[in-house]
Each structure stands twice: as C-alpha cells, then as structure tokens.
Amino acid sequence: MDAREVVDLLRELVSVPSVNPAFPDGTGEGELARAVAGYLRDLGAEVQLQEVLPGRPNVLAHVGDNGPRLLLSAHLDTVQTTRMAVAPFAGEVREGRMFGRGACDTKASLAAMLVALREAVRTRRLRCRVTFAALVDEEVGFAGSKALAASRPQVDGAVFGEPTDLQLVVAHKGVLRFYVQTTGRAAHSATPELGVNAIEGMLSVAGLLCELPDPLPEHPLLGRPTCCLTEIQGGTGRNTVPDRCRVHVDRRTLPGEQGEEVWASLRERVLASEAVKAFPGKVEFEPPYLVAPGLQTPEGAWVVQALERAVYRVLGRAVRTGVPYGTDAGYVAQTGVPCVVFGPGSAAEAHTATESVALEQVELAARIFSELLAGG
Secondary structure (H helix, E strand, O other), rough: OOOHHHHHHHHHHHHHOOEOOOOOOOOHHHHHHHHHHHHHHOOOEEEEEEOOOOOOEEEEEEEEOOOOEEEEEEEEOEOEEEEEEEEOOOOEEOOOEEEEEEEEOOOHHHHHHHHHHHHHHHHHHHOEHHHHEOOOOOOOOOHHOOOOOHHOOOEEEEEEEOOOOEEEEEEEEEEEEEEEEEEEEEEOOOOOHHOOHHHHHHHHHHHOOOOOOOOOOOOOOOOOOEEEEEEEEEEOOOOEEOEEEEEEEEEEEEEOOOOHHHHHHHHHHHHOOOOHHHOOOEEEEEOOOEOOEEEEEEOOOOHHHHHHHHHHHHOOOOOEEEOOHHHHHHHHHOOOOOEEEEOOOOOOOEEEEOOOOEEEHHHHHHHHHHHHOOOE
C-alpha cells in the first residue's frame, strides 16, 4: 500500500467542508457524501444515497461476495470551525501531522477505510462481504446511525471509525440530554419580596440534578456515570426579578442503563426534595430530546477477535478499552450487531482549535483495515 495514497485522500476529505448544520457555520454533509459516493463507485461498489435529512444523505455501499459480512462505518459531519487557530480546510501537513477540521474526528478513519477497501479490491484480497456506511449527524443528533439501524443491516459485525489511538473500544457510555426550567414571578428588583425569583429557585434544583444514584453503578472499563450542567439561561434585565431560568443537563449513562428510566427517576427524586417543595414557583422537566445508547460488545464476538488479530499483525500488540463518550455504534449495536469503535488519532485532538492527526497512525490504520478485509 502506498502511504501517499491515504494522505492524499485525507487531504481531499478535509478540503470539503462538512460542518453539521446545527452549528452557525454549518454547511451540511451533502458535498462530502457525493465525493465519497463517487470514490466508492470508482472501485466498483454498488452505491446508494439514503436521504436522512434534507440535503444530507448517508452513503451506503456494498462490495464483495464471499466471507463474513462486515459493516465499516464513519461519520461525515464535523463540529464548527469558529475560532480555529489553523486553516480548517487546507489539510496542512507539518511535523508528521495533518491539520484541519475533521482531520482527526473522523475523516482520518474514513480515509483509512476507503483506501483499505480500494486496496483489497485492487489486489483481490477482499475476503469479506462489506457494507460501507458514511453517516450524517453524528456530532449532534445521530440521525444517520438511527436511519442505518432502522434498516436492520444484515451483517456479522461492525467497525465504527473514531479517534481511538488504534485501540479497540468495546464499551462506551450513552448520552441523555434534557432541559429543566424553573418559573417564578417577575417584579422590580427594589422590591424582590413581591416576586418569585426563578434563578434562586434553580439554585436549589441544580445541585440535586447532578447527584447520582446510590448505590452508584460502576463499569470495569467505563467507571461511573456522570452528570453535568452545560447551559443556563435566565433573567430579563438587571433590575428585574427573573421569572424564568432554564438549564441543560448532560447525563452519561452506562451500558444497561435506560435513559428514559434515568430521567424519570431523577425527576421524581428532585421534585420530592424538601428544597424544591419549598420553592413557591414551578419546576418543570422537559422530556429528553436525546437518548443515545451505550455500547457493550461481547468479548468473543467475531468482529472483536478479527480486528484484534489485524491490529496485532500490524502493531505487534492490541488493546481493548472503553471510552466515556457516545458514538454511532450504540444504535446499530441495539439491533444485535456486535460493534467495535476503532481508528487513528486521539480524542484529545478532536474539536480543538488546532485539530490534527498523526499521519503515521492514519497509514497504520489503513494497513490494519487491509488485514481485516483480507480475513482478519
């Protein structure tokens, strides 16, 4: 395999903006989806564009007619480019790294998978029936992976590309997100006794929102669940008693925890507390707008063992691990497909002002995927 091939493709992918439209500078994934579809057609794959959101299709492709059924997947979208300290779409290379938005998360994985697939077709070493899925909306709502899971892919195992430092992620946390609002009564701040202060009411609620259940569950690879308040909005003026306050809750769940049940239990506990009962205004829990599942892959799954063998052949070692963030893999795993999250780059580089990826890792990832496609 020519190392320049994967570097050149990664630069091409980075040069195509695919910022999720949920961000202010969002472009959508449409242009990148068409480019990836063209690449797959060129190697003889059967390609379909699955419209998930307006102008934002998943790219689905099928190639190979013998061997185990393998799903390879990576997402197309990136986060925002505002305040980046490097050119977001230049694909600049220096000191062995490529810089740009998505270079690490997760166009490096996308490039490595595509080049490995092309190499396997070119050399006739493809020993898997591959379904390739390039997905939209991973960074915000997982709409792409939800659509893929709804199609019930008929595969024996799946690898989802994310920056894992070439470690095999066999477990990750899920995500539960929702808003809580306190409602009071506005008044002049010179006579606060005439109003009901929603911000002060939220102070009583906020501390309870991040209290975790007792006894606290713990996972051998993931540790404990976490909870964080990530947004707060309240008040209408400097001299007005605020009549509304709203906070956003980000709860990371463990595999096996059900997001809706976690939300209902937390709501019940907070509303039953004496501090909240003493608040003369209202406390309202909005239903969760995102409930993304965690991942727990059986140790003996074919895809885990096959990828582990491929990693060992290239690196001489293979590490299984867990991560605290969620991925597209959670939704597909819910359909009964064993999934592994794997790819070049470090999660510590993702979303940063100087996002970059070590090109050596991208090249190694392409070699590992080639070994996997050749039979694992």
